[in-house]
Amino acid sequence: MRKLVGWLVAQFAVDRRVLALAFARMADGIGNSFLIIVIPLYVASDVVGGPTFGLAESMIIGVILSLFGFLNSSFQPLTGRLSDRFGRRKPFILVGLAGLAVTNLAYVLAETYVALVVIRGLQGVSVSFIIPASVALVNELATTDDRGGNMGVYNTFRLIGFGAGPVAAGAVVNLGPYRLGGLTLGGFDAAFAVATVTATIGFLLVTVLITDPESTQANAGADLSIDVFDRSGSNLLDPIFTLGVVSLFMAAAIALFATIQPQVNARLEQGSTWFGLQFAAFIVAQIVLQTPIGRACDRYGRRPFILGGMIVLVPSTLVQGFVLTSEAMFLARLAQGIAGAMVFAPALALAGDLAPEGESGSKLSVLTMAFGFGIAVGPFASGALVGYGFAAPFVFGTVLASLGAILVYTQVEETLETTASVSLPFVGGD
CATH class of the missing domain: 1.20.1250.20 (MFS general substrate transporter like domains)
Incomplete structure (x- = not known):
């Protein structure tokens, strides 16, 4: 993995940690965008039931999907400020990726609309830990002379992940069930498993390949x-x-x-x-x-x-x-x-x-x-x-x-x- 990252660093002319972070965001982006397609299908399936509180199925889907964005955006100033206060970016990114991995897996156990709302809300909060800390880390690893290029590379790989997820999500659901040895995995379970694995890959990449710049902690508390x-x-x-x-x-x-x-x-x-x-x-x-x-x-x-x-x-x-x-x-x-x-x-x-x-x-x-x-x-x-x-x-x-x-x-x-x-x-x- 380190050799691959080193080769790509030479190709893209960015800090190794920026490229590693870009790959981590690409991985979690695949899984997260998977859910944009899978969740509406899951809500419409026979797997999920329970009280709807008078809401139509389409409205429930809208609430579940929009809650993610609302909580994600609302919490970003808080998590960004906390990462500045503590002078650390990596722990915040890891907390967010771990939260995504756990909540992606939790969908397998969700059988009610309320459970889906809670899980998707927790995912929004988890991603709010990732975004400000990630962008701040890219900013601090760059200089005035190459900051735009670093931001461009980071966003490019993140968008590749976001764009690839929906393309594959429908196929993963429709081609199920899958048989792995003696285990049978339904299409929805397989999709949630893919999302869990991609978030875990992102977590491992950040853990192994990324360190906080010394200047970040030195300037904490401003x-x-x-x-x-x-x-x-x-x-x-x-x-x-x-x-x-x-x-x-x-x-x-x-x-x-x-x-x-x-x-x-x-x-x-x-x-x-x-x-x-x-x-x-x-x-x-x-x-x-x-x-x-x-x-x-x-x-x-x-x-x-x-x-x-x-x-x-x-x-x-x-x-x-x-x-x-x-x-x-x-x-x-x-x-x-x-x-x-x-x-x-x-x-x-x-x-x-x-x-x-x-x-x-x-x-x-x-x-x-x-x-x-x-x-x-x-x-x-x-x-x-x-x-x-x-x-x-x-x-x-x-x-x-x-x-x-x-x-x-x-x-x-x-x-x-x-x-x-x-x-x-x-x-x-x-």
């Missing part, structure tokens, strides 16, 4: 407050807080598409295969572009890419409300993926540039928390607005993207000196 307004007085809003708001707007605009599959398919007269391709286009663009854009922002600056991405997000979101062919929707989603790749890694890198030593967990959790809330807000908004017309959700997302671009242009300044001599046509000067 001022961990989150500023809303800019203390320097050069802008109205604090730049990290601004990037958090922008991340929320971007995530909400991107997530509008997820919950209106019936309306999209009816409008475009297409089947579920086309919808799956359109949904995947965003993730594919992210996987392909995160690393090169991250490295490019180390050379040309963070702000041009963030602002450019938010500008691209405006038309790519709006056009989805008016396209009439499956091919056009696919291209629009691909453009959204490009926009997201231009924003995500450079925004984390810029926030990392600004975060004082020992405060990465607190500062960067603002962005990761906001992104998580945006992913939750988007589907809710599209479900509520689509009744006013197919274009209504996408017009709403366009407004958010436009506001985000304005915030970046007026409230965020460049952190790299290299951009002083670089002029990109789509952003103008500072």
Whole structure:
């Protein structure tokens, strides 16, 4: 394993621990995204029963899935701050991965809707330990010269895991039961076992290959407050807080598409295969572009890419409300993926540039928390607005993207000196 990691480090030109962490997040991402497909099937099966408290089956599924994101995002500022306070990242990541492994296995024993809600809620809390500490660790293992590239590599592998899980999940369930020696394993049990194994693999990778930087503990216990307004007085809003708001707007605009599959398919007269391709286009663009854009922002600056991405997000979101062919929707989603790749890694890198030593967990959790809330807000908004017309959700997302671009242009300044001599046509000067 160490030889493989060493070879990959040479290929990707990042710290060995960053790559090991990226692989760990890829592994747990496979298992966690597995559940996005498996849980609705499990709820709809005959295995689960018990009181529904007057809720329809579809509403129960929505509660179970959304609770994960809500608790995950809500707890991130707390866990990020605690990891700063103790000056340790690795233990927090291990606690989260262990929690995921245990709760994945617990699904095998769950036979009521209430049990599923409790387990999924605990998983949300577990992941809240992983995300801020992981991003903070990547930030602290990087330097100003390579922070964007490190963030890009980390996000690339994490997204590979997240994208691979749903592809395999349905097949694992449908091909069951499995016979292993004298043991018979049902499709659902096999899926939960896969999720447990991937979380365990992530745990082992972190245990063996990752250590905390000495500087993290040396700077523990610093001022961990989150500023809303800019203390320097050069802008109205604090730049990290601004990037958090922008991340929320971007995530909400991107997530509008997820919950209106019936309306999209009816409008475009297409089947579920086309919808799956359109949904995947965003993730594919992210996987392909995160690393090169991250490295490019180390050379040309963070702000041009963030602002450019938010500008691209405006038309790519709006056009989805008016396209009439499956091919056009696919291209629009691909453009959204490009926009997201231009924003995500450079925004984390810029926030990392600004975060004082020992405060990465607190500062960067603002962005990761906001992104998580945006992913939750988007589907809710599209479900509520689509009744006013197919274009209504996408017009709403366009407004958010436009506001985000304005915030970046007026409230965020460049952190790299290299951009002083670089002029990109789509952003103008500072």
